[in-house]
Amino acid sequence: DAGVTQSPTHLIKTRGQQVTLRCSPKSGHDTVSWYQQALGQGPQFIFQYYEEEERQRGNFPDRFSGHQFPNYSSELNVNALLLGDSALYLCASSVTTGMHNEQFFGPGTRLTVL
Amino acid sequence: DAKTTQPNSMESNEEEPVHLPCNHSTISGTDYIHWYRQLPSQGPEYVIHGLTSNVNNRMASLAIAEDRKSSTLILHRATLRDAAVYYCILRGPSSGSARQLTFGSGTQLTVLP
Numbered sequence: 001d002a003g004v005t006q007s008p009t010h011l012i013k014t015r016g017q018q019v020t021l022r023c024s025p026k027s028g029h030d031t032v033s034w035y036q037q038a039l040g041q042g043p044q045f046i047f048q049y050y051e052e053e054e055r056q057r058g059n060f061p062d063r064f065s066g067h068q069f070p071n072y073s074s075e076l077n078v079n080a081l082l083l084g085d086s087a088l089y090l091c092a093s094s095v096t097t098g099m100h101n102e103q104f105f106g107p108g109t110r111l112t113v114l
Numbered sequence: 115d116a117k118t119t120q121p122n123s124m125e126s127n128e129e130e131p132v133h134l135p136c137n138h139s140t141i142s143g144t145d146y147i148h149w150y151r152q153l154p155s156q157g158p159e160y161v162i163h164g165l166t167s168n169v170n171n172r173m174a175s176l177a178i179a180e181d182r183k184s185s186t187l188i189l190h191r192a193t194l195r196d197a198a199v200y201y202c203i204l205r206g207p208s209s210g211s212a213r214q215l216t217f218g219s220g221t222q223l224t225v226l227p
Contacts (some may be wrong), residue, residue, distance in 0.1 A: 004157075033213075033214065033215075035215075035217075041219060042199075042201060042217030042218055042219055042220055043158065043215070043217045044217070045214040045215065045216065048213055048214060055213065056211055056213050056214055058214065090157050090158070092157070092158075092215075100146050100148070100163060100205055100212060102160040103160065103215060104159075104160075105156075105157025105158050105159065106157050107155075107156060107157055108157055
């Protein structure tokens, strides 16, 4: 089992650009959540996708959007990048049955905005 | 939203037990207490969770106070591999939703050889 995979590993963009990050969930998982982790801080919840729809959203602007595909993989899109968007972006997958199911995290994508 | 309070950092010697405290004085009756840890250069990983009773698994034990206002994660024999940031997380109505994980700043555990 490959676990949760994310691509790319690292990414450098400039202000104003757009970026797409990708996530493949653990086998058998149908729910994908995205988190942003700034340096030295804990991860912050962005949103969660289930059945190809956004089910829950954290306190992030509309510049952050996502998508889930029929195979449960997911993308995170960020438009009009700001310097403050530089962070580690983590994807986590889980099964939707049971509110307290363990979330399995990928290694993250390190985004640097110059 | 209910908050958790953890010490910023702790140190332990290798092969000794470690007790990581967490205060959550405003916890609601249906909030579960979860612990995750994040090893260097990795995503967080689940450690353990509980509601009222103490819990044990292969990684750790979770001791929950009778009034549920605090809990302690116990690593029975710390190894160098246990050096990580440990997060105490409430999942339930107090955190907004049980679906998401609301991370604080966690406790940085250093294990000394």
